[in-house]
Amino acid sequence: MAGLLVLLLGLALTGTAYAAFAPAGQAEQAVADQELIDEGRELFLVGCAFCHGQNGEGVLDVRGNQLGPSLVGVGAAAVDFQVGTGRMPMVQPGQQNPSKNVAYDEQETEALAAYVAALGPGPGIPDEETYSSDYLDDLSDEERDAAINRGQQIFLTNCTACHNFNGAGGAMPRGGYAPDLKGVSEKHIYEAMQTGPSQMDVFSDGNIPPENKREVIAFLNTLDEEPAYGGFTLGGLGPVSEGLFAWLIGIGSLVGFAVWIAAHTTRTKKGKAQA
Ligand code: HEC
Numbered sequence: 371m372a373g374l375l376v377l378l379l380g381l382a383l384t385g386t387a388y389a390a391f392a393p394a395g396q397a398e399q400a401v402a403d404q405e406l407i408d409e410g411r412e413l414f415l416v417g418c419a420f421c422h423g424q425n426g427e428g429v430l431d432v433r434g435n436q437l438g439p440s441l442v443g444v445g446a447a448a449v450d451f452q453v454g455t456g457r458m459p460m461v462q463p464g465q466q467n468p469s470k471n472v473a474y475d476e477q478e479t480e481a482l483a484a485y486v487a488a489l490g491p492g493p494g495i496p497d498e499e500t501y502s503s504d505y506l507d508d509l510s511d512e513e514r515d516a517a518i519n520r521g522q523q524i525f526l527t528n529c530t531a532c533h534n535f536n537g538a539g540g541a542m543p544r545g546g547y548a549p550d551l552k553g554v555s556e557k558h559i560y561e562a563m564q565t566g567p568s569q570m571d572v573f574s575d576g577n578i579p580p581e582n583k584r585e586v587i588a589f590l591n592t593l594d595e596e597p598a599y600g601g602f603t604l605g606g607l608g609p610v611s612e613g614l615f616a617w618l619i620g621i622g623s624l625v626g627f628a629v630w631i632a633a634h635t636t637r638t639k640k641g642k643a644q645a
């Protein structure tokens with residue numbers, strides 16, 4: 371009995387001591403978070419609830435088609451990616467939901483992300499240290515080349531099937547396409563891998579650890595800088611555009627040449643002379 375009493379007393383004392391000495395900042399932080407979540411909910415009800423539901427639970431239309439999926443557990447990273455690239459709010463439901471002009475400013479996007487994150491645990495927005503390729507500047511030349519090489523290997527294994535070997539993108543089965551990856555911000559590349567938008571796979575940290583994701587980003591940056599070698603790249607889309615090029619320019623010039631020959635034969639000359 372005495373032991374129990376001592377234990378209870380100990381617990382009560384630690385509790386009071388903690389309450390007395392705990393940094394007041396923590397409580398303030400919680401209030402600020404709640405304000406951000408409330409602001410996000412306001413924005414959500416106006417701009418997103420029509421498709422995603424009043425509580426982000428998802429909405430089916432009368433025919434049972436999905437207007438918008440449930441957002442419970444997609445995490446702040448998904449919102450930051452979808453809203454930050456202008457994909458959301460979606461305007462026209464369809465096979466493809468391309469990036470477009472961004473509708474919300476940074477602070478509003480943060481509020482929306484905080485609201486959705488509060489619906490259920492999911493991947494958070496990565497901090498700059500996690501995704502930025504700036505760390506390459508601190509490496510030796512060999513280390514940097516090795517990191518970019520690893521990034522390329524990971525890209526070739528995991529991404530080229532859809533985005534093409536040079537990140538130029540390509541058609542997807544059942545309509546739609548995987549977009550060109552040039553000019554996408556480092557944060558959005560990281561978040562795309564984290565959250566797998568639409569038909570793209572999710573690359574969890576178990577699958578591609580954060581430091582390897584950063585190497586993929588470092589590799590993609592080299593594509594942005596790379597000059598095009600050997601004449602026209604034709605969009606780098608491979609056989610389709612090259613075939614079209616050969617067809618239009620190649621066959622077109624043959625036809626033109628044939629017409630030119632025909633126009634200079636004796637028969638046409640004779641015709642002109644008679645006329
Ligand atoms: C199964 C096919 C597929 C694979 C594999 C795939 N992606 Fe994607 N990716 C897509 C599609 C489709 C989209 C467009 C999604 C949308 O618009 O909602 C996309 C979008 C993206 C975007 C956003 C581009 C933009 O314009 O905002 C990035 C970045 C990206 N992918 C990077 C990657 C990386 C890096 C890998 C490999 C680790 C990868 N993807 C693997 C299909 C794929």
Ligand code: HEC
Binds near residue numbers: 418444453568
């Ligand atoms: C017109 C309907 C519509 C509106 C409005 C809309 N969405 Fe969406 N949203 C969709 C659909 C449909 C998808 C699935 C898209 C896909 O797979 O490419 C989606 C997907 C998403 C995703 C990705 C979920 C995942 O699994 O990764 C997020 C996050 C999201 N929406 C957030 C928002 C936010 C935030 C807003 C308001 C600013 C919004 N949406 C407005 C229809 C809508």
